[in-house]
Amino acid sequence: MAPPSQPAPLAFSTAFGLLMVTAAAVHAGKAGYIALALAVVALLTGLVFRAASTLSVLLVIAAIVLSDPAPVFAGVSGLSAAAYLVLRHAARPSAGLVTTTRPTVVGMVGMTLVGLTATSVPLHLPWFPLLAPPAVVALFVVVTLPFVRNPRRDFFESESARGSGGARAE
DSSP, rough: OOOOOOHHHHHHHHEEEHHHHHHHTTOHHHHHHHHHHHHHHHHHHHOOOOOOOHHHHHHHHHHHHOOOOOHHHHHHHHHHHHHHHHHHHHHSSOOOOOOOOOOOOOHHHHHHHHHHHHHHHHOOTTTTEEEGHHHHHHHHHHHHHHHOOOOOSSSSSOOOOOOOGGGOOO
């Protein structure tokens, strides 16, 4: 296997991978340390085989589940895991993709902040799960609204099949 031609994403992904493991190791117990040791082995194997990087993240998740760390450490570990995977999969020249775009970074940081806020604010709302079904229905309506607004248009029909001017031949 040829070495990757992009050393910066490989170096940064390794740094984020080590940060991911370190953040998860702060309050880990014996079982957590075993999972983290396996995660480090998978992280180092991920330098050669990209699939091992996913295994490394899964092992860190197992360590977090076994050790129950503070939400901040779990959030930092999760953010580092997302950055690790995004950068690790960008390190191969065969990918040909730029994966660290502004929306990717904003999404990763934003979801980390949402998760930290959700676990840090002690809200005890027993009725809150009742909002889930109407929220799912509302989300479904919002997502399908563009398809329902113009029911006569066939979204699966190509422009060339419609004829000139975009009008259908009837």
